[in-house]
Amino acid sequence: MNRAALMALVSHWRRRPLQLLTLVLGLATATALWSGVQAINAEARDSYDAAAQTVAGAGAARLVARGGQGITREDFAVLRRAGWPVTPVIEGRIDTPAGPMRVTGIDPFTLGPGMLGGAESSEATEIAYDPAFLTPPGLILAAPETARALEGGTGEGTASSDATPDKVLREAEGPERAELPPVRAVAGLAPGTLVVDLSVAARLLGNAAPTALILTGPVPDLEDHADDDRGAIGGPIGGRNGEPVGGPGGDTLADLAPGLRLQTPQGNADISRLTDSFHLNLTAFGLLAFAVGLFIVRGAVGLAFEQRRGVFRTLRALGLPLRRLLVLLLAELLILAVFAGLLGVALGWLLASALLPDVAATLRGLYGAEVAGTLTLSPAWWLSGLGVAVAGTLLAAGASLWQVARLPVLAPAQPRAWAMAGVRGAWLQAAGALALLVLALGLGLWGRGLVAGFAMLGALMLGAALCLPLILRGALRLGARGARGPVAQWFWADTGQQVPGLSLALMALLLALAANIGVGTMVASFRLTFTGWLDQRLAAELYVSSTDPAEAGAMRDWLAPRTRAILPIVSTGVTLGGRPGELYGVADDATYRDNWPILTGLSDLWDQVAAGQGVVINEQLSRAQELAPGDTLPVAGEDWQVAGVYSDYGNPLPQVLMGMDAFATRYPDITPARFGLRLPPGDAPALADALRDRYGSGVEIVDQRALKAESLRIFERTFTVTGALNVLTLSVAGFAILTSLLTLAGMRLPQLAPVWALGLTRRRLAMLELGRAVMLAALTALAALPLGLALAYVLLAVINVEAFGWRLPMHLFPLDWLRLFALACLAGAVASLWPARRIATLPPGELLKVFASER
């Protein structure tokens, strides 16, 4: 019985290969977009985990120098003699022929066995004791994919900046070139990280001083007192009640190395939060694309079930029990889901492989997070992709299965053209749409957090999609009122009849278009704002820093007569609102007054800052602590008036600007070694050359234009992924319309034959078919515009604020809308070309059959 019944059910697909193709491709595409995004996310997370464990594991605390200078050999020696389990590292980045890489210089002897790399790479520490690692030219240990990337590319490396937009002001390493040692692959190391001996790192990075001392063992009480404010202002690092933080010998850090402060792994929490937000955004986009794909699956499954209503009735009349019928239909769907899911996961892998390099560049550029540029596959990922395909199929087919379960065996066998066509269905749909829109409004008004933001987006999009058929029916009714002549009347009435059959495809198009408008508006607004912000933040023509702090004063004196203004850049780490943050000292200069991107502030904010009576804070801090100009903020143990708030895109940390005099008074040990130089732009290259001639490797120079270009390049790559997903989603929606039209074309003969018999030529009917598709696509595009703008608003005003802590102004781009409108009409026309051609070339005999079977 099962075999015969299953054969009858499955034979439907054999007779309708296009429908089967639609279902499989729809599901495969949805799965591909979803699992592709998940593959990218999983790869990135693996890379973060590996990176966190490069030296001494993810939980290791580190000692860093106050004011950003290097750590001296004396500090290290004193701490080791006092029994502190510290090991020096030199960290930095170099440009290699295989792209920018992070360099970590280690001392294997103080690091100890088993402390390098993750659990898989115990061999890494053993290799580090190899004489080849310790003696010139040294040895690079790298993850296998990184080692492969470097193969054949050994040669010169160039030290470079992280190029994080917020870091461009303070980091500018010179283009020093050095020979790369041979590379050896070691499993378990972080991708994009080159582990070398300290001496090799010093040579590659042009920096002999360790950048940090990593604690390889426990030091009592340290975790309780990390990043203590009192430490930050130069006083002794103290415990909660003022008692000093002690090491194994009873000496405090302040006693042993007063120039160092403790940094706990929690300091990385913000980077993690930002990368999490980035991945959440990707996931949301993947989910949206998946939803669009599911609309196609829903359409294909719904149509297949509708077309087989007669068969279901016959099967039941011939003795197939209802439960058996449902089980067989479920089995049929699961078989299709597994097949399409496998195809989708494979496509997802290809998609992820294609997009991962851009994502890796984005994460590296924006957040300094290293992600492997190549994909590794895990069985869990395959299984989860298949699981999503199966779950999506069941979700999309649930309503159809429910209808079959409730189908009376004596119901009319004729297809009733989709349940939605019924008045009851329309009312249910309207009620569902209203409920979802009310939910979106409620979440918008009272929801908090990123999840609530995305839930609001989901409710808004789905609610609007469910409204679409109602909107289209209303528009068509308006059109019918203005119809003159019988053909026009028939056209409007017939179009109204087609809406239920096309509604799922049109909903998919609506979502795709709205996503395009929404994400496009966000990206374009971001680009416009970011470009302006860069101009404001990077006002100085040159940024220079002395690699030898002792010479910085002399350099400043030398620069003074050659520039319009010298803007010292000094900073220190402080705790702001309970989180690690940054405090900068700024000079009283027109550069800041004229250019700094102030969002809101007191009228005399720069006077207050210069006089040491107020500070300006970044937007992230303002939003996190709900601070506005005039409020008070504790900074380094004192209360300061907030004089203004400035935009600070891309910075994960809270930040405060204080007047230079006030900063110098509180941090006398921190002397500026970096400067922004104001001078006529045309003079900048000559001055840069003169600086290099005079100071050689003792100075690092970054040109403002190069910085801007690099920052914009990173920015553009950031949105390559969203752009690609946008295009894919739109293509999927176009495909949905094509398949729906093709399927409908086969069912439309009974509607077209009488009109043909009454005198309309097949060519005219085909033209009307084309016009109908274009009109429906145009109406959908019009409906997508407000939805897309609402989406953009939510992304900019809710999601970004929740995810990143800053809000972007929304700009409108009507020309982009026009372009998209034209694209939607074109998609409708292209999708209807084939079905229209079929009508135009339909043999009259086929049309006559309609009348023949009416006997």
Place this chain on the structure above:
Amino acid sequence: MLVVDDIRKSFPGAEAPVDVLRGVSLRLDRGETLALVGESGSGKSTLLHLVAGLDRVDAGRIAIDGADLAQMGDAGRARLRRSAVGLVFQQFNLIPSLKVADNIAFQARLAGRHDTAWTAELTERLGLTAHTAKYPEELSGGQQQRVAIGRTLAARPALVLADEPTGNLDSDTGARVLALMLDLVAETEAGLLMVTHSERVASAMGRRVTLEAGQAI
């Protein structure tokens, strides 16, 4: 074999329930043919659906080979249709995605008693041998109805229920299909209950029961 005893059936109406069957009784033995005649709305098709177990009676009893349909659940009635009953519809109700050969063999396969030789013989006697590789839509109405008859008889049911099987055919084709059907039913010794409002068809049957306003007269 078939016992219909004082059955009643009503359907919800706009104002009050409509009594479609009001105490109908009849019997049918193996090898017997019975025409159920009456005007439109007299309850012929409803009675046929009730006998087939496609719907439930409000009152009364229907038994096939002693099995009371009222005592059976959906699965039990489905099993009965599969094993003991064959249905021939006015609209043919073939499975459009299966070829003629598969359609003919379908119910026998469903019932688990597919007899290849018998199916082949049926196909030949129904004049469908040349069409076995075709899909139903490629056949004429008469040919499609012959496929439907073949599907029913291939399973050798004890009871054949036919609802206006020639109603969609022209008179010549209808006559040929009817003759063939009666021959084959007689050969398989099945009982045949046929709903018709054609006097010509009714006269070809062994007995007739006329329904009028929901009652047998």
